[in-house]
Amino acid sequence: MAPPLVSLHDVQIAYGGAAVLDGVDLHIRAGERLCLIGRNGAGKSTLMKLIAGRLEPDGGARRQQPGIRTAYLEQEPDVSACRSLKEYVAEGLPEGERDQLYRADAVMDALSVRGDTSPDDASGGEIRRAALARALVGAPDLLLLDEPTNHLDIQAIEWLETALKDWRGALVMISHDRAFLEHLGTACLWLDRGVLRRFDGGFDRFEDWQDALLREEAETQARQDKLIAAESRWAVEGITARRKRNQGRLRRLRDMRAERAQRRAPTGRAEMSLSQGHASGTLVAEAEDIGKSYDGRTLFRGLSFRIHRGDRIGFIGPNGAGKTTLIRTLLGDVTPDEGRIRLGTNLTPLVIDQKRSALDEAMTVQDVLTGGRGDYVHAPGGAQHVATYLKAFLFDPSVARTPVSVLSGGERNRLLLAARLASPSNLLVLDEPTNDLDMETLDLLEELLADYTGTVLLVSHDRSFIDRVVTACFVFDGAGAVTEHAGGYSDYLQREGGDRGSRPSEKSAEKPARKSTRTDTGDADVVPLRQARAKTRRKLSYKDQRELDSLPAEVEMLSMRITQMEAELADPDFYSRDPNGFAKVSKDLSAAREDLDAREMRWLELEELKESLEASL
Numbered sequence: 001m002a003p004p005l006v007s008l009h010d011v012q013i014a015y016g017g018a019a020v021l022d023g024v025d026l027h028i029r030a031g032e033r034l035c036l037i038g039r040n041g042a043g044k045s046t047l048m049k050l051i052a053g054r055l056e057p058d059g060g061a062r063r064q065q066p067g068i069r070t071a072y073l074e075q076e077p078d079v080s081a082c083r084s085l086k087e088y089v090a091e092g093l094p095e096g097e098r099d100q101l102y103r104a105d106a107v108m109d110a111l112s113v114r115g116d117t118s119p120d121d122a123s124g125g126e127i128r129r130a131a132l133a134r135a136l137v138g139a140p141d142l143l144l145l146d147e148p149t150n151h152l153d154i155q156a157i158e159w160l161e162t163a164l165k166d167w168r169g170a171l172v173m174i175s176h177d178r179a180f181l182e183h184l185g186t187a188c189l190w191l192d193r194g195v196l197r198r199f200d201g202g203f204d205r206f207e208d209w210q211d212a213l214l215r216e217e218a219e220t221q222a223r224q225d226k227l228i229a230a231e232s233r234w235a236v237e238g239i240t241a242r243r244k245r246n247q248g249r250l251r252r253l254r255d256m257r258a259e260r261a262q263r264r265a266p267t268g269r270a271e272m273s274l275s276q277g278h279a280s281g282t283l284v285a286e287a288e289d290i291g292k293s294y295d296g297r298t299l300f301r302g303l304s305f306r307i308h309r310g311d312r313i314g315f316i317g318p319n320g321a322g323k324t325t326l327i328r329t330l331l332g333d334v335t336p337d338e339g340r341i342r343l344g345t346n347l348t349p350l351v352i353d354q355k356r357s358a359l360d361e362a363m364t365v366q367d368v369l370t371g372g373r374g375d376y377v378h379a380p381g382g383a384q385h386v387a388t389y390l391k392a393f394l395f396d397p398s399v400a401r402t403p404v405s406v407l408s409g410g411e412r413n414r415l416l417l418a419a420r421l422a423s424p425s426n427l428l429v430l431d432e433p434t435n436d437l438d439m440e441t442l443d444l445l446e447e448l449l450a451d452y453t454g455t456v457l458l459v460s461h462d463r464s465f466i467d468r469v470v471t472a473c474f475v476f477d478g479a480g481a482v483t484e485h486a487g488g489y490s491d492y493l494q495r496e497g498g499d500r501g502s503r504p505s506e507k508s509a510e511k512p513a514r515k516s517t518r519t520d521t522g523d524a525d526v527v528p529l530r531q532a533r534a535k536t537r538r539k540l541s542y543k544d545q546r547e548l549d550s551l552p553a554e555v556e557m558l559s560m561r562i563t564q565m566e567a568e569l570a571d572p573d574f575y576s577r578d579p580n581g582f583a584k585v586s587k588d589l590s591a592a593r594e595d596l597d598a599r600e601m602r603w604l605e606l607e608e609l610k611e612s613l614e615a616s617l
Helices: 044-052 085-090 101-110 124-137 154-165 178-184 203-237 240-244 247-262 323-331 365-370 386-392 397-401 409-420 439-451 463-469 489-496 504-508 542-569 579-615
Strands: 006-015 018-028 033-037 059-064 070-073 142-146 170-174 187-192 195-199 283-294 297-308 312-316 338-343 349-352 376-379 382-385 427-431 455-459 472-476 482-486
Touching (some): 044 170, 101 154, 124 142, 154 178, 178 203, 178 463, 297 455, 386 397, 386 409, 439 463, 542 579
Parallel strands (some): 070 142, 349 427
Antiparallel strands (some): 006 018, 283 297
16 A cells, blocks of 8 residues: 555644644555535634644654655635736645646636636635635645635536546545535545544444434443442442542542543534524515616616415525515515515515625624623524533633634634524525535534525525525526526436536527416426425425434433332332322322323334435435
């Protein structure tokens, strides 16, 4: 076997006394495509910098094969030293090949990077795409990508997937895009509480492996807790002389307690809730032959449709195709050049945009959540202290007085969700909500949207998230045509006869654009969105899955308790000795049996639901 390109041996890094990386060992070999997975703040970017050689560990060692070329896409690239984006991209070419600018042009064209743009004039998205082009252009031996799909449209993401599938070097990638990881990954690295574990399988099987590890850990810890309890009782109740003869046992107990005190529990899940406003009218919005152009470029024209209460619509297409403009037109922020818009009644919109414009970097986290009005957040379930609310969104309460400016991109996005989702609404607009969020938070956002009774308008390039949330899609081809399709992105591809690598613009060019003429009576060519709302779920919600996972242990504990109470009542002297106690145990036994019946019935219902969902795949 060939030696690894890069190896880490017993690497240690700690910030503020907390271990971010604790004895990490890693070997990266040629041809591997590794998915690096972990919560926001788990240390994934720190590990990437170590692999890239840009950070020295507190302990341990990094070794690299001589002559290995490494390219690293970081989340916040610095392009200030270059006069243009093309110059910045070309610097990614190996020494001696810097004159082959055609290679830079090809990659920039695929990622929609304008080479003559000055870094001072470039948007954050353009800089990220230029940094990705710089990482790719030199065909390095080891490619490290930290959130490569951020600011890419679906067309660019699929181009990137194709390019990376043929990659001859090694690849390590951090991404929240499930579809991207499923299509590319050959193995997974899970960074959790400072420990790095490896799974030699694709991302499509990673979550089952992860759940099995967490269950095994919970069972081991439960057994240890029982042993500590038993040993503690012995230490209290044991005879003094016997205790003196068993100092080794006492030392063992102290060691177990110390180990338990050092135990780092898995990071909890964000407990988000979405405030439901009063119901809107049945009709949310109606467009009739609307059109809009900017600088002589048509974004959409002759577009007609209706949106009803409860619809969940995804807006898909290239960057700059007009997705956000259409939504702003529907909300009344932009006036169409032609046609008319009619809005429904009792609308209470809530807009979360991709620029995070709702966050003032000079404010503290607490002021963002409370509006600068004290220590309490007015959440859907009632007023909550800011510390409690922060914990629900996986923040340490100590960040309450922290300025927004020092938060990471993922933390800002999570803070924005925490602040905005407390506001009541019946029309939710999400413009690129998945950027910088970890998968667990995305799962909970998805679950939250499933329970939302209002209308959802979603702009996203995350194909998996679109598939799991929306009931219909408006697909923009970038040339003024917008078509409506029932279901998610995968349904669109299947209906168009394409595969994962097909592009909306290619398909739309094959036939003339048609208007969406959905009516309440239906149309053979256009499926009403409300029919698509019944799209089949593919798995249990996370709430149901967590309940199903906990029910077996709850049933076992109740059964043991019932057995114990039945034994107490079987004592012939119990009633005469303590009639009140006998009555209480009898009452508790009856309640426990009812509780057991209810939990067993719920267990059966969830198992049947799970089997039916799996059978429908």
